[in-house]
Amino acid sequence: MISGPTIAADSIPELSEDLQLEYLAEGGANIVYRIFLPPSAPCAKETILQPSEVEYYGNATPPPTEVEDHDLMTADIDGDADFDLGITITSGKLLRLRKNVRFGMPYRETANDFHSTIQPLFAPEELVDQSLVRVPPSLIQRCNEKLRDSERAEYPKRRPVIRHGVYLATDEPLGMLITDMTNTPTKHPTTPPKKTMTVTELKPKWLVQSPSAPPTAKRCRTCALRDMKAADNASVYLNAHTNRIQSSLGKAPFCPLDLISNNEQDIQRTIVNIFARHRPYPNQIRIIARRLYRHPTLLKLLSLQRLHNKVGLHGPPSGSREMSLSMTLRDCSIFLKLPTSDVEETDLEMGTIDLRLGDLDLKSAANGKAEYWLDIENRLIDEGWYMGQQASQDRTKGECVLSR
Numbered sequence: 001m002i003s004g005p006t007i008a009a010d011s012i013p014e015l016s017e018d019l020q021l022e023y024l025a026e027g028g029a030n031i032v033y034r035i036f037l038p039p040s041a042p043c044a045k046e047t048i049l050q051p052s053e054v055e056y057y058g059n060a061t062p063p064p065t066e067v068e069d070h071d072l073m074t075a076d077i078d079g080d081a082d083f084d085l086g087i088t089i090t091s092g093k094l095l096r097l098r099k100n101v102r103f104g105m106p107y108r109e110t111a112n113d114f115h116s117t118i119q120p121l122f123a124p125e126e127l128v129d130q131s132l133v134r135v136p137p138s139l140i141q142r143c144n145e146k147l148r149d150s151e152r153a154e155y156p157k158r159r160p161v162i163r164h165g166v167y168l169a170t171d172e173p174l175g176m177l178i179t180d181m182t183n184t185p186t187k188h189p190t191t192p193p194k195k196t197m198t199v200t201e202l203k204p205k206w207l208v209q210s211p212s213a214p215p216t217a218k219r220c221r222t223c224a225l226r227d228m229k230a231a232d233n234a235s236v237y238l239n240a241h242t243n244r245i246q247s248s249l250g251k252a253p254f255c256p257l258d259l260i261s262n263n264e265q266d267i268q269r270t271i272v273n274i275f276a277r278h279r280p281y282p283n284q285i286r287i288i289a290r291r292l293y294r295h296p297t298l299l300k301l302l303s304l305q306r307l308h309n310k311v312g313l314h315g316p317p318s319g320s321r322e323m324s325l326s327m328t329l330r331d332c333s334i335f336l337k338l339p340t341s342d343v344e345e346t347d348l349e350m351g352t353i354d355l356r357l358g359d360l361d362l363k364s365a366a367n368g369k370a371e372y373w374l375d376i377e378n379r380l381i382d383e384g385w386y387m388g389q390q391a392s393q394d395r396t397k398g399e400c401v402l403s404r
Contacts, residue, residue, distance in 0.1 A: 012174065013089055014134035021095060021143060023150070024182070026163055029104050033095045033143070034182070089133070089177070096176040097135065097143065100169040103367045107132060107174040113362040117325060121304060126297045128179040128335060128358030135175040140168050181335040181356060200336045201358075202274055204256045207302045209402075212312030212377055218388035222256050223400035225376065228385045231392050257401040260302050264293050266401070288338065291353045298334075301357065305329050312377050318370030324363050327373065333359040 021033040098104050111132045119127065144167040150159040183199045205222040213221060254273045258266040268289040275288070292298070308326040316322045337354040363369070380386050385393070388403055397403050 012132045012134055015089070015095075015136065015139065015175070017136040017138045019090075019139060021139070023146070023157070023159075024094065026099070026160075029099055029101055030096050030176075031099060031143075031147075031168065032178070033097065034180075035090045035093065035095050037090070092180050093177040094180045094182070095133075095135075096130070096178050097140070098169050098172045098175075099166055100171075101166060103364070104169060104172075105361070105364065107172060107176055110361050111174075111176070114360065117321075117362060118328070118360045122297075122300065122357065126300070126355075126357060127360070128181060128356045130176045130178045133175050133177055134173055137170070137173075140170055140172075144168050144170075178358070179356065181337055181354070181358070183337065198275075198338055200274055202254075202334050202336070204259055204298070204301065204332070204334055206305070206330050207256050207260055207298075208305045208309055210312045210377065210380075211309060212314065212381065213386045214381070217386040218403045219386050219393070219400045220255060220257055220402055221380070221386075223253075223396070223402075224380050224385040226253060227388075227390065227393050227396055228380060228383070230396075231390065253396070253399055255400045259292070259298055260294075261401070262294075264289055267293055288353070292355075295355060297355055297357065301329065301332070311373075313374065313381075318365040318373075323365060323370075327363040327365075328360060331359065331363060332357050 016037065018037065020036040022036065024032045024034055026032065098107055111130065114130055147159060147167050149155055150157060151164045152158075181199055181201075206220060209217065210221040213224075217224070219227065254270045258270040261267060268285055271285050271289050271292070275285075305326075308322065308329055310316050310322060311326045311330070315326065335354075335356050335358050365373075384390060388397065
């Protein structure tokens with residue numbers, strides 16, 4: 001079992017109840033908000049004296065009660081000034097809040113797992129960082145009221161119907177500040193956003209083939225699963241022009257093995273798919289592909305998946321730490337931020353691409369997840385999805401590296 005530092009309870013900063021939050025997105029267990037603070041917030045002085053980052057300590061470091069933070073405690077702050085609290089706590093951050101769902105894990109446990117298990121594997125600039133903050137109950141209450149309002153048909157920015165009826169957990173006192181990888185940074189919700197960056201999120205999934213797959217497989221694990229889900233999912237349709245199966249969500253299919261290919265043309269093909277809706281110029285495709293080619297962060301993720309490869313049918317016990325880490329490394333996201341097309345191509349040439357890994361909360365095998373993983377693997381093998389034997393897979397031949 002991997003052990004590491006523990007987050008100190010009295011080192012967690014508290015957000016101001018005067019914060020304004022703007023709904024950005026949500027998944028099954030969390031909602032992400034953009035943070036705004038009125039310049040004349042009355043509690044600016046109080047909040048700035050809180051620690052500016054989550055402290056954690058191991059056996060060799062004294063607890064926070066024995067550590068004096070001289071710089072913070074002696075700061076000379078004018079409480080009447082237009083002071084931006086984001087400088088110390090929320091600068092460059094989004095706020096993630098936990099939903100009231102059965103499988104939700106307390107944020108303190110999530111943060112401990114991240115700091116002890118995930119963070120030591122990567123450099124800081126390779127991760128979408130996360131740190132705990134205390135969230136006033138009044139802030140949660142306001143957010144839940146807005147969520148209910150946003151479920152009404154007449155609401156300007158309506159909440160996705162599939163998310164209706166589930167709200168933020170009122171018994172979770174903590175939130176998570178995460179690195180802002182969006183493209184519209186601004187301090188005030190009334191300020192028109194200026195988009196200077198293009199941001200794309202993609203799931204690299206399995207960069208290493210499943211050890212349970214047939215040796216002569218014609219699909220990698222990710223492509224085989226995508227084909228199987230496409231056949232199962234009624235929202236998938238056949239595009240008459242390309243004769244390819246496409247998702248109604250518009251997610252471009254690509255083979256993760258192309259991301260770590262030794263051939264730069266394979267990466268260019270992937271870039272065309274990923275950035276299709278942005279319509280990049282050929283020279284931009286070439287530049288982005290060059291920046292991603294053998295990217296150190298991608299190669300590190302590949303190396304870690306190879307190291308933690310006891311997955312599939314014959315992995316470690318489903319409740320083990322190793323199984324959780326192995327599946328987490330295969331379900332993370334890549335957030336890619338780069339200048340928009342109106343930015344000079346020289347900026348791309350100079351390497352202003354920001355690539356970080358996110359969605360690295362340690363996966364749990366509880367609530368039937370372990371059985372689900374095994375069932376998926378058995379279906380991929382028994383129904384011939386790895387071998388490309390299903391009739392529907394004729395349309396996707398050539399998408400996977402193993403089928404070319």
